[in-house]
Amino acid sequence: MSYRTIKSNKGSKTPGTYGKTINDIEKLSELELVTEIQNKLKNYRPQKVRRKLIEKDNGKLRPLGIPCILDRIIQQSFKQVLEPIVEAQLYNHSYGFRPLRSTHHAMAGVQSLINKASLHYVVDIDIKGFFDNINHTLLIKQLWNLGIQDKKVLACISKMLKAEIDGEGLLSPLLSNVVLNDLDQWVANQWEFFPLNKPFKSRVGELLAKKRTNLKEDYLVRYADDFKILCRDWRTAQKWYHDVRQYLKEHLKLEISLEKSRIINLRKHQSEFLGFTIRANKKRNKRVAHTGIKTNKKQKIKAEAKKHILKLNASPSSQNALLFNSFVLGIHNYFNRATHVNIEFSRLAYDLRTFMYNRLKSVGKYEHPSNPPPTYKKFYSLGFKTFKIANVYPKHLGGNDKFNNLRILHKEVHKLIHQTDKQTIDKLINKLGITMPMVKKINIYREQCGLELI
DNA sequence: ATCGGACTGAC
RNA sequence: CUUGUCAGUCCGAU
Numbered sequence: 001m002s003y004r005t006i007k008s009n010k011g012s013k014t015p016g017t018y019g020k021t022i023n024d025i026e027k028l029s030e031l032e033l034v035t036e037i038q039n040k041l042k043n044y045r046p047q048k049v050r051r052k053l054i055e056k057d058n059g060k061l062r063p064l065g066i067p068c069i070l071d072r073i074i075q076q077s078f079k080q081v082l083e084p085i086v087e088a089q090l091y092n093h094s095y096g097f098r099p100l101r102s103t104h105h106a107m108a109g110v111q112s113l114i115n116k117a118s119l120h121y122v123v124d125i126d127i128k129g130f131f132d133n134i135n136h137t138l139l140i141k142q143l144w145n146l147g148i149q150d151k152k153v154l155a156c157i158s159k160m161l162k163a164e165i166d167g168e169g170l171l172s173p174l175l176s177n178v179v180l181n182d183l184d185q186w187v188a189n190q191w192e193f194f195p196l197n198k199p200f201k202s203r204v205g206e207l208l209a210k211k212r213t214n215l216k217e218d219y220l221v222r223y224a225d226d227f228k229i230l231c232r233d234w235r236t237a238q239k240w241y242h243d244v245r246q247y248l249k250e251h252l253k254l255e256i257s258l259e260k261s262r263i264i265n266l267r268k269h270q271s272e273f274l275g276f277t278i279r280a281n282k283k284r285n286k287r288v289a290h291t292g293i294k295t296n297k298k299q300k301i302k303a304e305a306k307k308h309i310l311k312l313n314a315s316p317s318s319q320n321a322l323l324f325n326s327f328v329l330g331i332h333n334y335f336n337r338a339t340h341v342n343i344e345f346s347r348l349a350y351d352l353r354t355f356m357y358n359r360l361k362s363v364g365k366y367e368h369p370s371n372p373p374p375t376y377k378k379f380y381s382l383g384f385k386t387f388k389i390a391n392v393y394p395k396h397l398g399g400n401d402k403f404n405n406l407r408i409l410h411k412e413v414h415k416l417i418h419q420t421d422k423q424t425i426d427k428l429i430n431k432l433g434i435t436m437p438m439v440k441k442i443n444i445y446r447e448q449c450g451l452e453l454i
Numbered sequence: 455a456t457c458g459g460a461c462t463g464a465c
Numbered sequence: 466c467u468u469g470u471c472a473g474u475c476c477g478a479u
Contacts, residue, residue: 097464099472104472325476333461333473
């Protein structure tokens with residue numbers, strides 16, 4: 001139905017080894033396409049994949065397989081069927097590769113656990129070569145347990161898995177969530193979901209009762225294979241470290257990296273997650289999460305910025321200036337969520353200031369912006385001078401921006417944002433006729449409040 | 455309201 | 466230089 005949803009870009013010129021191009025497919029009639037796919041599925045044999053290399057933190061490169069167009073259509077359709085089934089059963093604090101969830105949601109989850117629950121010990125676990133070491137027969141079993149019990153479907157999936165030995169296809173992100181969901185549930189069952197004999201009226205009351213038991217208090221936050229367990233003290237943290245290691249080994253046949261996995265006391269040291277640094281600093285008599293940008297990331301940003309400035313110096317076209325702007329806005333947009341953005345970005349701007357001035361003074365005018373575009377006004381105050389190149393103002397890294405916390409909302413929608421009871425949430429959604437994009441927006445606000453996503 | 459182009463991040 | 470999934474942002478067109 002929707003092969004158009006598969007992005008093709010300019011990469012449509014890969015005939016021969018990768019089979020049909022997106023242009024070929026658009027020429028086919030619907031019927032021809034369907035028969036083609038049916039033929040392929042009869043004896044499904046995934047074709048070659050192109051590879052993209054992605055750089056990991058430690059500088060190592062790992063391949064990411066990109067299957068040919070026809071396989072992408074097939075895998076996409078598998079995904080569209082499997083996703084809602086799996087999605088409904090996944091753990092709430094698993095954030096990687098899931099619709100409506102992002103890195104920012106994961107970070108917000110960690111921060112609220114530090115701030116609200118005062119959990120300052122974090123168990124960082126790094127699984128050794130996770131994507132390469134997934135146990136296929138186990139995965140098929142896990143899918144079966146989740147309710148996918150069509151043997152033909154499972155056979156196709158297992159063939160796809162075999163073809164993707166050292167890369168991943170479209171649905172391996174989804175499958176990675178299937179594998180690690182067992183871990184999520186196992187961890188959560190020991191505290192969060194642990195049933196008490198007495199029913200409790202309020203969640204606070206239940207929480208207090210749980211604290212009196214000798215269960216290990218903990219919460220897990222996961223983004224794909226990158227996960228943390230937050231605990232209150234060092235002893236429980238250590239217990240978790242060993243328990244999780246054993247669980248992964250026995251039940252999922254996965255090893256952890258002993259060098260990279262460790263327990264961190266956030267009051268003394270910082271942990272890292274999704275490009276951010278995290279620590280728990282003193283604020284009056286409390287401790288709150290302070291987040292910044294990872295140092296190696298900062299260096300990369302500086303290097304990239306310099307590259308962009310040089311390009312702008314070489315050819316000061318409006319196109320390049322706009323390109324530079326989208327680069328800056330992109331970075332801002334991601335790292336805005338850090339509590340220390342202002343400090344981090346001011347330093348970046350300071351380090352780059354002379355470089356930028358020297359390179360741009362010959363190609364642009366240094367002036368107070370006159371009649372700047374609305375996005376410029378939104379982010380930067382007008383009191384400062386900036387460059388003007390080919391009629392556009394390049395944005396600087398490190399604008400001190402005020403936060404827009406004031407929004408006018410519908411009364412019921414406001415209720416929905418702060419609501420924690422699942423039934424009332426569902427009721428409200430039905431009553432107000434909330435659509436997907438609306439849920440997205442509401443989740444943004446819920447993220448800011450540190451609440452669970454809908 | 456739709457549909458394109460660009461950029462950022464995580465994997 | 467080329468390019469997958471998810472999320473976000475900017476710009477443009479009708």
